Amino acid sequence: MREFDWIARYFRPLTLGYESALNLQDDAALISVPDGQQLVITTDTLIEGVHFLVDTAPADIARKALAVNLSDLAAMGAAPYAYSLALSIPKNTTDEWIKSYSDALHAMQNMYGCFLLGGDSIASPAGISITITAYGLVNHGAALTRSAGVAGDALYVTGTIGDGFLGLHALENHHAAPELIARYLYPHARIAIAQQLAPNIHACMDISDGLMQDLGHICAASDVGAAIGLHDVPLSDAAHDYIHQHRIPLTSLCSGGDDYELLFSAPSHARIPNAIDGVAITKIGELTSDKIMRVFDENNQLIVLDKKGYQHF
Numbered sequence: 001m002r003e004f005d006w007i008a009r010y011f012r013p014l015t016l017g018y019e020s021a022l023n024l025q026d027d028a029a030l031i032s033v034p035d036g037q038q039l040v041i042t043t044d045t046l047i048e049g050v051h052f053l054v055d056t057a058p059a060d061i062a063r064k065a066l067a068v069n070l071s072d073l074a075a076m077g078a079a080p081y082a083y084s085l086a087l088s089i090p091k092n093t094t095d096e097w098i099k100s101y102s103d104a105l106h107a108m109q110n111m112y113g114c115f116l117l118g119g120d121s122i123a124s125p126a127g128i129s130i131t132i133t134a135y136g137l138v139n140h141g142a143a144l145t146r147s148a149g150v151a152g153d154a155l156y157v158t159g160t161i162g163d164g165f166l167g168l169h170a171l172e173n174h175h176a177a178p179e180l181i182a183r184y185l186y187p188h189a190r191i192a193i194a195q196q197l198a199p200n201i202h203a204c205m206d207i208s209d210g211l212m213q214d215l216g217h218i219c220a221a222s223d224v225g226a227a228i229g230l231h232d233v234p235l236s237d238a239a240h241d242y243i244h245q246h247r248i249p250l251t252s253l254c255s256g257g258d259d260y261e262l263l264f265s266a267p268s269h270a271r272i273p274n275a276i277d278g279v280a281i282t283k284i285g286e287l288t289s290d291k292i293m294r295v296f297d298e299n300n301q302l303i304v305l306d307k308k309g310y311q312h313f
Helices: 003-015 019-024 058-075 095-112 163-172 178-185 191-200 211-222 237-246 250-254
Strands: 037-047 079-089 115-123 129-139 154-158 204-206 225-229 262-266 279-288 293-296
Touching: 003 019, 003 095, 003 115, 019 115, 037 058, 058 079, 058 095, 058 129, 058 178, 058 191, 058 204, 079 095, 079 191, 095 115, 163 178, 163 237, 163 250, 178 237, 191 204, 191 262, 191 279, 204 211, 211 225, 211 250, 211 262, 211 279, 211 293, 237 250
Parallel strands: 079 115, 225 293
Antiparallel strands: 037 129, 079 129, 154 262, 154 279, 204 262, 225 279
16 A cells, blocks of 8 residues: 555555545645634654654654644644644655554544645655644634733743753653653643633744743743742642652753643733632743843752753754
C-alpha cells in the first residue's frame, strides 16, 4: 500500500465527510467563514531529532503535532475548526505506522472537535517532518493577542511549568519519570479554559519556547515590561522531586519550553478563578511600565537568567 491508498484508507475518514475537504480529491479545500466570525490560522512544523526523539511512536508524534497547533488556537481564544497536514516520511514507512498515526489523529479530533481539511505527503530522504496548519473560529474582534497587555496587569499561567522540559530531560537521560514524560509527549491545548477566561483578560499566548522567552514576546508586542517571582511559578510535585533528585536549577524550568500552557495578563481587579476544570491558574507577577523584564527570588532579590528560552537559530 502506498501514498494514494494511504490517503483513501487512513486519511480520508479523518475529513468526517465535511464538504470543505472535498473528500481529499482536489488540489485545495474550501472554507466558508460564518457571518460575524474570523478565521484564525496557525502553522507549526515538527522535525525528528528536534521536536521529538528518533524512534518516537507514531501515535505520540501525531498527538503532539496536532496539540501544539491547537494550543496556538487556544492562545487566540479560538475554537478549533479544521487542520491540514503535510507529512514527510521515509520511503520504507509501513502501513502499520500510518495506521497508528492516523488513529491517534482521529482520537485527537474527537477530543477537540475538528477534522482533516487536506494536505500533502512526500517521501523524505532525511527522517520525519510534519507540518500542520490549524484553523479556528472566533467572534469578530474578540481574538486574544499578545499586544493587548497593559502596565499594571497581573500575570497568570495555567497548569504547571517545566514538566515538558523535564520529561525530555528524563527521556534523553533514561530516567524514570512517567508523569513528566507524559507531559512532554502529550501536551494539552487549553481551548475551553481560554474561552472561559477571554472576556476578562488582555494579552495572551501559549508557552512553547520557555516562560521567560514567551513573556518577552508579550512585553515586546504590548510595549511593557514585567516582574515575576520565581517562587510563584507553579511546579508539579513530580517536577519538584525531579529537580531535587537530579540537581536541576529551578531557573532552567522557566526557559525549557514544551509547556503549552497559557500565559496571560488581566486587569488587577479582574476576577480570575484559582482553577478551571481542575487546571490551576496561578498569578506569577505583573506587567510594568518600564519595559524591563525582571525575575525575583523569594527574598525579593533580582535573579539574572543565563537563558530565556529555546531558539532554533
